[in-house]
Amino acid sequence: MTSGAFEVRGRSGGARLGRLVTAHGPVATPEFMPVATVGALRGLTAQDAREAGTRILLGNAWHLMLQPGHERVRRLGGLHPLMDWDRPILTDSGGYQIASLSRLREVTEQGVRLRSHRDGSLHELTPESVIGIQRALGSDIAMVLDECLSLPASPEAVERAAGRSLRWAERALAAHREERAGGTSRLLFGIVQGGVSPAAREANARALAAFGPAGDGFDGFGVGGLLMGEPKEATREATAVAAAALPPERPRYLMGAGLPADLIESAGLGMDLFDSVLPTRLARRGIVFTRGARLNLYRARFRDDGRVLDPGCPCPACTRSCRAWLHHLLRARERIAATLLSAHNLTFYADLTRRMRAAIAGGRFDRFREEHRDRWSRTNPDDA
Amino acid sequence: MTSGAFEVRGRSGGARLGRLVTAHGPVATPEFMPVATVGALRGLTAQDAREAGTRILLGNAWHLMLQPGHERVRRLGGLHPLMDWDRPILTDSGGYQIASLSRLREVTEQGVRLRSHRDGSLHELTPESVIGIQRALGSDIAMVLDECLSLPASPEAVERAAGRSLRWAERALAAHREERAGGTSRLLFGIVQGGVSPAAREANARALAAFGPAGDGFDGFGVGGLLMGEPKEATREATAVAAAALPPERPRYLMGAGLPADLIESAGLGMDLFDSVLPTRLARRGIVFTRGARLNLYRARFRDDGRVLDPGCPCPACTRSCRAWLHHLLRARERIAATLLSAHNLTFYADLTRRMRAAIAGGRFDRFREEHRDRWSRTNPDDA
Numbered sequence: 001m002t003s004g005a006f007e008v009r010g011r012s013g014g015a016r017l018g019r020l021v022t023a024h025g026p027v028a029t030p031e032f033m034p035v036a037t038v039g040a041l042r043g044l045t046a047q048d049a050r051e052a053g054t055r056i057l058l059g060n061a062w063h064l065m066l067q068p069g070h071e072r073v074r075r076l077g078g079l080h081p082l083m084d085w086d087r088p089i090l091t092d093s094g095g096y097q098i099a100s101l102s103r104l105r106e107v108t109e110q111g112v113r114l115r116s117h118r119d120g121s122l123h124e125l126t127p128e129s130v131i132g133i134q135r136a137l138g139s140d141i142a143m144v145l146d147e148c149l150s151l152p153a154s155p156e157a158v159e160r161a162a163g164r165s166l167r168w169a170e171r172a173l174a175a176h177r178e179e180r181a182g183g184t185s186r187l188l189f190g191i192v193q194g195g196v197s198p199a200a201r202e203a204n205a206r207a208l209a210a211f212g213p214a215g216d217g218f219d220g221f222g223v224g225g226l227l228m229g230e231p232k233e234a235t236r237e238a239t240a241v242a243a244a245a246l247p248p249e250r251p252r253y254l255m256g257a258g259l260p261a262d263l264i265e266s267a268g269l270g271m272d273l274f275d276s277v278l279p280t281r282l283a284r285r286g287i288v289f290t291r292g293a294r295l296n297l298y299r300a301r302f303r304d305d306g307r308v309l310d311p312g313c314p315c316p317a318c319t320r321s322c323r324a325w326l327h328h329l330l331r332a333r334e335r336i337a338a339t340l341l342s343a344h345n346l347t348f349y350a351d352l353t354r355r356m357r358a359a360i361a362g363g364r365f366d367r368f369r370e371e372h373r374d375r376w377s378r379t380n381p382d383d384a
Numbered sequence: 385m386t387s388g389a390f391e392v393r394g395r396s397g398g399a400r401l402g403r404l405v406t407a408h409g410p411v412a413t414p415e416f417m418p419v420a421t422v423g424a425l426r427g428l429t430a431q432d433a434r435e436a437g438t439r440i441l442l443g444n445a446w447h448l449m450l451q452p453g454h455e456r457v458r459r460l461g462g463l464h465p466l467m468d469w470d471r472p473i474l475t476d477s478g479g480y481q482i483a484s485l486s487r488l489r490e491v492t493e494q495g496v497r498l499r500s501h502r503d504g505s506l507h508e509l510t511p512e513s514v515i516g517i518q519r520a521l522g523s524d525i526a527m528v529l530d531e532c533l534s535l536p537a538s539p540e541a542v543e544r545a546a547g548r549s550l551r552w553a554e555r556a557l558a559a560h561r562e563e564r565a566g567g568t569s570r571l572l573f574g575i576v577q578g579g580v581s582p583a584a585r586e587a588n589a590r591a592l593a594a595f596g597p598a599g600d601g602f603d604g605f606g607v608g609g610l611l612m613g614e615p616k617e618a619t620r621e622a623t624a625v626a627a628a629a630l631p632p633e634r635p636r637y638l639m640g641a642g643l644p645a646d647l648i649e650s651a652g653l654g655m656d657l658f659d660s661v662l663p664t665r666l667a668r669r670g671i672v673f674t675r676g677a678r679l680n681l682y683r684a685r686f687r688d689d690g691r692v693l694d695p696g697c698p699c700p701a702c703t704r705s706c707r708a709w710l711h712h713l714l715r716a717r718e719r720i721a722a723t724l725l726s727a728h729n730l731t732f733y734a735d736l737t738r739r740m741r742a743a744i745a746g747g748r749f750d751r752f753r754e755e756h757r758d759r760w761s762r763t764n765p766d767d768a
Contacts, residue, residue, distance in 0.1 A: 039709075040718040045700060068687065068712040076690050076708055084704040303452065306460050316429060320468040324460055325423075328452035334424040335719060 006220065006251045013365035014268040017357055020220070020251050022056075022088040022140040023185040024080065029251060029272035030356050032263060032349045033058040033090060034279060038067060039083050042280045043339045044346070046084040052315060052343055053350030055087055058275045061133045061143075062094030062125065066116050070136040078138030090275075091139035093130045095146035095165075095191065095224065096255070107147055109164065127171035131188075135179060139186065141220070144172040146191040148225045158195035162204050165193045173211055173218065180215075187219035189253060195225060196234040198241040205245035213247075220251035223271070227256040236265065243270040260289060260352055260376040264369050267356055279349050283341035286330045288317075289348045294376045297341070302327040315347040316340055390604065390635045397749035399651045401741055404604070404635050406440075406472040406524040407569040408464065413635060413656035414740050416647060416733045417442040417474060418663060422451060423467050426664045427723045428730070430468040436699060436727055437734030439471055442659045445517045445527075446478030446509065450500050454520040462522030474659075475523035477514045479530035479549075479575065479608065480639070491531055493548065511555035515572075519563060523570065525604070528556040530575040532609045542579035546588045549577045557595055557602065564599075571603035573637060579609060580618040582625040589629035597631075604635035607655070611640040620649065627654040644673060644736055644760040648753050651740055663733050667725035670714045672701075673732045678760045681725070686711040699731040700724055 010017035018029035034041055034049065037060045041049055049057065059079060064070055076082055079089055097114060098105055104115035111126035127145045134142035146165040149157060169190045176188040190208040194200030201223075211217035223242045226235050239254060246252055251272045257263060258276020266274070282288070286298035290310035295302075297309075305323040313319075317326060317340040329337035359368035394401035402413035418425055418433065421444045425433055433441065443463060448454055460466055463473055481498060482489055488499035495510030511529045518526035530549040533541060553574045560572040574592040578584030585607075595601035607626045610619050623638060630636055635656045641647060642660020650658070666672070670682035674694035679686075681693075689707040697703075701710060701724035713721035743752035 038712070038716045038718065040713055040716070040720050043719045043723070045704070045720060045724070047700065047704065067716050068708070072688065072708070075688070076706070082706070082709045304456065304459070316431065320429070320431065322460070322466070324452070324456070325466045328422070329424055332422045332424070332451050334422065335427050335722070336424050336429055338719070339427070339723065340429070 006214065006249065008249065010361050010363075012360040012363045013369060014270055015356070015360045015365045016270055016272060017360040018251060018272050020272075022187065024086060024088045024140050027056050027088055027273075028357055030263065030267040030353050030360075031055055031273055032353050033273060033275040034346055034349070035060075035275055035277045036083065037277075038063045039079060041342070041346075042277070042284070043335070043342050044280070048339070048343050049085075049346060050087075052346035053354075054346055055350070057083070057085060057087070057089050059089055059091045059137065059139065060094065060097075061091045061130060061137065062097050062114070064091070064137055065094075065123070065133050066118055070133045074136040074138070080138060088140040089138075090141035090253075090273075091134045091137055091143065092255075093134070093143040093145045093191075094125050095143070095148045098146075099148040099150045099225070099228070107164070109167070111145070111168075112147070127168040128175040131172055131175040131179065135184070135186065141187045141189060142176070143189050143222055144169045144191055146193055146224055148193070149195060151195060151225070151228050151230045153195055155195075155197060158193075158197055158200055162193040162195070162200050165191065166204060166207050169208060169218075170211065177216075189220040189222050189251075190218040191222040191224040191255070192242045192246070193225050194238070194242075196230055196238050198237055201238050201241045202245045205242045209245070209247050214250050218250070220253060220273075221246050222253045222255045224255045226254070227258075227262065236269070239266055239271065240269045260349075261373060263352065264356065264372055268365065268369050279345035280338075280342040283345045284338040286327075286337075286341065288341050288344055289352075289376050291348075291351075292375070294378065297323065297327050298330055299327075309344060310348075313344065313347055313351075315344045317344040390598065390633065392633065394745050394747075396744040396747045397652055397753060398654055399740070399744045399749045400654055400656060401744040402635060402656050404656075406571065408470060408472045408524050411440050411472055411657075412741055414647065414651040414737050414744075415439055415657055416737050417657060417659040418730055418733070419444075419659055419661045420467065421661075422447045423463060425726070425730075426661070426668070427719070427726050428664070432723070432727050433469075433730060434471075436730035437738075438730055439734070441467070441469060441471070441473050443473055443475045443521065443523065444478065444481075445475045445514060445521065446481045446498070448475070448521055449478075449507070449517050450502055454517045458520040458522070464522060472524040473522075474525040474657075475518045475521055475527065476639075476659075477518070477527040477529045477575075478509050479527070479532045482530075483532040483534045483609070483612070491548075493551070495529070495552075496531070511552040512559045515556050515559040515563065519568070519570070525571045525573060526560070527573050527606055528553045528575055528602075530577055530608055532577070533579060535579060535609070535612050535614045537579055539579075539581060542577075542581055542584055546577040546579070546584050549575065550588060550591050553592060553602075554595065561600075573604040573606050573635075574602040575606040575608040575639070576626045576630070577609050578622070578626075580614055580622050582621055585622050585625045586629045589626045593629070593631050598634050602634070604637060604657075605630050606637045606639045608639045610638070611642075611646065620653070623650055623655065624653045644733075645757060647736065648740065648756055652749065652753050663729035664722075664726040667729045668722040670711075670721070670725065672725050672728055673736075673760050675732075675735075676759070678762065681707065681711050682714055683711075693728060694732070697728065697731055697735075699728045701728040
């Protein structure tokens, strides 16, 4: 099995058209990964996601370790059959929870002690144990444990966390190499840290790349710790520096990138993979993306709007309902509203990345970016 | 169109095998109607309900009048296209809300003034206006406005409410006769009240029947105001007396009957239609019915149970998941758990009524009732 092979098949306007082969099939990039934290998309079945065109899902090792437990997942056959999902799964390591649960954690050189948000129980994650958890889960792409900082952070704190993340990455890679020796086709991605400091990002990216080529070193790279409230320009600069410092023949994943404009802008900086809870979270609030605009279906102006949400969209919200009824279901707090609008948003994201790939293949990504840059911004007049 | 024709095609052990023709197709009885209060099943799409085998849905005129508004529903094309449901819909009148919202209402001979649970706004329902609301909604079977009492109630209160319900029924029928003269195929059901007094139930049923034959008088009859916490034996006696006093050639609907044992027992008393929120409400709490038992999937004993929930069941929970994963989704409060288990319970109910009809057709309903009476009780040892 040649799993792990990443091939760049085309370039346009800074963006790459790629193909990443995993144990559960190939992923054409740029691609977006919806988030199924504990093994389920919020409000959608795996079948719903397949029908939406989703190619790859993201789970979270820390959450799954707590509930239902990674060893239980292994005993029951692994994440794929349990989730009814035979396409690729990437698992995040829990590094992000070091930032988001910062009041509940203690970081040492050995690893991190985190308290469960569920029952307050104390758990230790180490670079090695996180590799073992992801092996038990059976994911296709594992992420190293990293120390993700809340921003803003002092230069010293950024430096310290980036250095520690690098040493952790080396330990994770050593554990993964044992797995590789046993014949796994699981991929391991390192994670570039370094806050919003271009120098720290560049140094961190080069150091991760220096662990070896794909198949010996890391199979790909996440860029983490961004999109956490920092200014857009800082995100952009840190992403651009990291992308430029990473090896061109391996995939790059901008962690937490979720708005359509984020995907388009960062694909133009050479990023290949993206994930976010936004498509489903926004859907629960009534916010949907159509080919033409960002709409908030809660607004009263939709209550008599008998039109299809997005003509031509094959999702159940568009083929089996109208804007006025979706507005009604939201206002009545019927949970099926979230399901229908989440299915719509995932269908939109699958279509958006498909069109991004077509634009790269056609050598017209710059034009695509210009035409779509502001289409889904909050200030779009069609969402007034 | 011969809509409204009800045909009794077989009898066994007190139960009837029937066929009710509506403007949106026939319904074989006994049949269960899942509740879509404001036009949506809790957590399921209409497509999910079709796949579960649901034949007829119930909506609520009072709730739909408040949100999104019956005139808006009419302008947008009616409930059927809005709900994406081309099978029959029965709408309840709002009479039940007179009991359940009793602190928010004032009943007079003219009608009832009710306060919205949503915004406190005051609305008046009359027997005539409720016919108009259901016409605007476009349901296949309309129910008269009745005064439904919370039980226990004094004999005087029961007598007064039953008498008023009868006068309201006459006014509703007059309004519906105007509609009939205009050519509607909508059916109108009267509602038998009378609390747990057999004499009041019998008198009320006979009086409703005396308004005329189907097509001139009522096309069928609900038995209302039961299953509201009174002793099982009182429900049984009031149901039996009402059924015996109602004309045998018209359908009988026991309002609010929702547990499998309720359906089986009351079908054996000659009832044909049933409705309840229980299959979906119980599912949200992890309670499911299989062919063999009632199970609470929240229980810790399911956490390592890799078996199919109910072998042979075609629903997505049974064909695409296992008990341990469903348990996990419930514990993790993933909303998809409610969707999967609701789909399962509706599939179970459709299968249960199908098997009840087969038992009647085969002349073995008594045996069916004996074999299934205690199968889904709370004390079933398999649910220990």
